[in-house]
Amino acid sequence: MVVKVKDLVKRYRDILALDHLSFSINEGEVFGLLGPNGSGKTTAINCILSLLKYDRGEIWIFGQPMRPDAYDIKRNIGIVMQNIAVYNELTAYQNIDYFCGLYVKDKNQRKKLVNEAIEFVGLGEFTKFYPRKLSGGLLRRLNIACGIAHKPKLIILDEPTVAVDPQSRNKILEGILELNKQGATIIYTSHYMDEVEQICSRILIIDKGREIATGTKDELKAMISLGEKITVESYSITEKQISAIKKLPGITSVDYKNNALIIKSGKGTNNLETVLDFIRKENIHFGRIYSEMPTLNDVFLEITGKELRD
Amino acid sequence: MQVFKLCIKVINKNKYLLLVYVVIFLVISFTLSLTAVREMETSTSFKPAKTEIALINEENTPLINGFRAELAKVATFVDIPDETEALQDALYFRQVSCIIRIPQGFTEKFMNGENVQLGKISIPNSIRNVYIDLCIDKYFNTARLYVQNMNGITQQELVQYLKKDLYDTTSVEMIAKGEKTSVTNLNYFFNLFAYPMLSIIILGMSTLMLIFNDKDLKMRNSCSPISSTNISMQFVLGNLTFTFVSWLIMVLSCLLLNFKSIFDFNTVFLVISSFVFAFCCSGISFLIGNLVKSKDAITAVNNVVTLGMCFISGVFVPQEAIGSSVLKIASFMPTYWYVKANNTIAKLTRFTLDTVKPVLYDFLIIIAFGLAFFSVSLAIRKKYRSYT
Numbered sequence: 266m267v268v269k270v271k272d273l274v275k276r277y278r279d280i281l282a283l284d285h286l287s288f289s290i291n292e293g294e295v296f297g298l299l300g301p302n303g304s305g306k307t308t309a310i311n312c313i314l315s316l317l318k319y320d321r322g323e324i325w326i327f328g329q330p331m332r333p334d335a336y337d338i339k340r341n342i343g344i345v346m347q348n349i350a351v352y353n354e355l356t357a358y359q360n361i362d363y364f365c366g367l368y369v370k371d372k373n374q375r376k377k378l379v380n381e382a383i384e385f386v387g388l389g390e391f392t393k394f395y396p397r398k399l400s401g402g403l404l405r406r407l408n409i410a411c412g413i414a415h416k417p418k419l420i421i422l423d424e425p426t427v428a429v430d431p432q433s434r435n436k437i438l439e440g441i442l443e444l445n446k447q448g449a450t451i452i453y454t455s456h457y458m459d460e461v462e463q464i465c466s467r468i469l470i471i472d473k474g475r476e477i478a479t480g481t482k483d484e485l486k487a488m489i490s491l492g493e494k495i496t497v498e499s500y501s502i503t504e505k506q507i508s509a510i511k512k513l514p515g516i517t518s519v520d521y522k523n524n525a526l527i528i529k530s531g532k533g534t535n536n537l538e539t540v541l542d543f544i545r546k547e548n549i550h551f552g553r554i555y556s557e558m559p560t561l562n563d564v565f566l567e568i569t570g571k572e573l574r575d
Numbered sequence: 576m577q578v579f580k581l582c583i584k585v586i587n588k589n590k591y592l593l594l595v596y597v598v599i600f601l602v603i604s605f606t607l608s609l610t611a612v613r614e615m616e617t618s619t620s621f622k623p624a625k626t627e628i629a630l631i632n633e634e635n636t637p638l639i640n641g642f643r644a645e646l647a648k649v650a651t652f653v654d655i656p657d658e659t660e661a662l663q664d665a666l667y668f669r670q671v672s673c674i675i676r677i678p679q680g681f682t683e684k685f686m687n688g689e690n691v692q693l694g695k696i697s698i699p700n701s702i703r704n705v706y707i708d709l710c711i712d713k714y715f716n717t718a719r720l721y722v723q724n725m726n727g728i729t730q731q732e733l734v735q736y737l738k739k740d741l742y743d744t745t746s747v748e749m750i751a752k753g754e755k756t757s758v759t760n761l762n763y764f765f766n767l768f769a770y771p772m773l774s775i776i777i778l779g780m781s782t783l784m785l786i787f788n789d790k791d792l793k794m795r796n797s798c799s800p801i802s803s804t805n806i807s808m809q810f811v812l813g814n815l816t817f818t819f820v821s822w823l824i825m826v827l828s829c830l831l832l833n834f835k836s837i838f839d840f841n842t843v844f845l846v847i848s849s850f851v852f853a854f855c856c857s858g859i860s861f862l863i864g865n866l867v868k869s870k871d872a873i874t875a876v877n878n879v880v881t882l883g884m885c886f887i888s889g890v891f892v893p894q895e896a897i898g899s900s901v902l903k904i905a906s907f908m909p910t911y912w913y914v915k916a917n918n919t920i921a922k923l924t925r926f927t928l929d930t931v932k933p934v935l936y937d938f939l940i941i942i943a944f945g946l947a948f949f950s951v952s953l954a955i956r957k958k959y960r961s962y963t
């Protein structure tokens with residue numbers, strides 16, 4: 266077990282930021298911490314890193330209790346903070362070298378590692394740039410490079426893709442998977458469910474500092490009663506036809522709003538064909554028709570009654 | 576030594592800004608110290624300014640003519656009609672600062688050894704009349720001596736003697752015991768030095784502090800396997816290196832500009848004094864850097880603190896010219912003790928334990944100030960280290 270968190274409670278005066286949070290992360294996992302803004306993701310990460318005092322709970326990393334002076338543990342952790350932490354007085358290269366140097370004393374080894382990190386995040390052209398001259402996305406990449414250059418066993422990334430364009434984001438996500446392939450255990454926090462769905466092998470959803478659900482992507486989706494969702498865009502559907510659709514087997518709800526017919530089916534059923542047959546038979550004119558599988562947002566929605574993203 | 580190297584790099588990045596400060600300050604200080612010395616020179620070899628007076632002469636004798644000639648050395652005569660109102664007006668409007676009247680029969684009575692008096696009306700409390708009074712006293716007292724001791728001396732003879740006697744103005748050389756004036760220039764320079772020293776060290780240190788105290792960077796550094804004590808120590812080392820280097824640059828340029836007196840003992844002590852003071856500056860800047868969180872605020876605080884301290888402690892004006900109550904307040908500031916030590920050093924001609932002792936005490940006080948500043952800042956750091 267790489268990380269084990271037990272019964273973590275953290276209060277900021279009257280705000281309960283973490284409410285008896287427990288979870289554990291195995292070696293080689295890409296662990297996703299998913300939750301809306303202010304749900305306590307950063308707080309949880311800071312507690313794990315002993316940057317914050319917490320009110321209750323225990324934290325072990327690599328099987329040892331984590332404390333502010335547990336330098337042997339810290340040596341093997343790479344951290345990419347949510348707030349960009351780089352020195353404006355140092356160039357991109359110098360920044361990576363500085364942070365890498367906090368972990369790796371040997372100069373030659375460090376040089377190699379720094380260059381690898383630059384390669385990894387694709388900052389090759391910008392090594393001599395000062396942070397102020399870098400765009401938001403490039404700055405994020407620099408922030409990542411500073412965190413991972415020393416090849417740590419455990420990498421914690423706190424929303425590393427905020428304000429990054431989709432292309433760079435994909436590159437970052439691929440990179441994270443690559444790091445994982447090279448043997449690192451990853452903790453990844455985000456409020457973008459698609460990112461988490463895309464890369465995480467296991468996911469913990471939290472809200473208001475409390476665990477909502479945990480499991481693999483499929484396990485989470487299996488938790489909810491919802492199955493496939495079919496949307497038909499059409500102007501001309503009668504009440505009669507709607508009640509007829511409702512009677513089709515496996516369909517749990519039908520909604521007609523804003524010229525869109527939304528048909529939800531129960532878990533494990535596949536109704537697209539039945540619906541298509543019906544539409545054809547009734548000769549309904551339609552614009553588009555598509556089917557979606559439930560997302561983590563639906564999971565969040567079903568459990569908390571609200572959308573994951575505002 | 577990553578953090579230490581970082582400090583050096585940051586300072587290096589800002590070196591031109593800091594150097595510009597050094598150069599500007601040095602030029603200003605140098606000019607100021609030069610003019611100050613010139614002023615000192617002129618004020619020691621002074622010439623009495625002539626005073627406007629009115630002499631109402633009711634006699635015309637050789638004695639009185641001699642007196643008039645003597646008086647002309649310190650006064651210019653203004654013609655005023657001998658009418659009460661005109662004379663009063665002249666005094667009132669400060670046209671003259673005194674009116675001397677030589678009454679009828681004065682010479683005769685004087686030559687007979689009788690007690691006679693000049694009439695004299697003057698503006699009350701006028702310092703300028705001191706010269707006139709001195710001149711009158713000197714002339715007539717000397718004359719009386721001759722009259723009393725040389726029977727039958729004629730007026731002409733008397734005037735001859737007087738002329739000769741009063742011509743020799745004694746040249747007065749003021750050599751106070753144990754004092755010497757050749758270092759005054761350097762003394763003043765080193766006093767002024769407190770201002771750029773404080774400013775630059777506060778500026779440089781706070782540039783470092785701002786980076787060092789940045790919350791995100793602090794947290795990021797705390798994640799590393801380097802203990803916070805280690806990081807702090809490296810940082811303090813970086814700070815002290817910076818202080819030392821800026822002190823060195825300033826002292827060297829200062830000595831180069833005053834190279835004549837480099838090998839004086841006084842100079843050596845002044846250099847030590849500035850070093851001790853630099854340490855104290857370091858403490859002050861550490862405190863400011865810990866208390867103040869934004870760059871703009873630091874500039875403001877820097878100006879207020881340095882200018883304030885320097886003004887009331889006698890960095891710009893001599894301590895003697897500052898009110899005693901102000902000096903009392905100033906004695907709560909290290910600049911006061913620095914200036915005091917420098918002034919004492921400048922006056923030293925012999926360097927024995929006894930003569931140097933007061934200087935050493937001042938040094939100790941300055942060091943104590945520095946230590947106090949450091950401890951207060953460290954206490955503050957400790958208090959805010961563990962965030963909630």
Ligand SMILES: Nc1ncnc2c1ncn2[C@@H]1O[C@H](COP(=O)(O)OP(=O)(O)OP(=O)(O)O)[C@@H](O)[C@H]1O
Binds near residue numbers: 280308347
């Ligand atoms: N230093 C602090 N003092 C007081 N309250 C805080 C502090 N830091 C965070 N909080 C509160 O704790 C709660 C959790 O915050 P946290 O930053 O952990 O959320 P998050 O999940 O990381 O959000 P985001 O997605 O916006 O980064 C929020 O309600 C926040 O307002």
Ligand SMILES: [Mg+2]
Binds near residue numbers: 308424
């Ligand atoms: Mg956060």
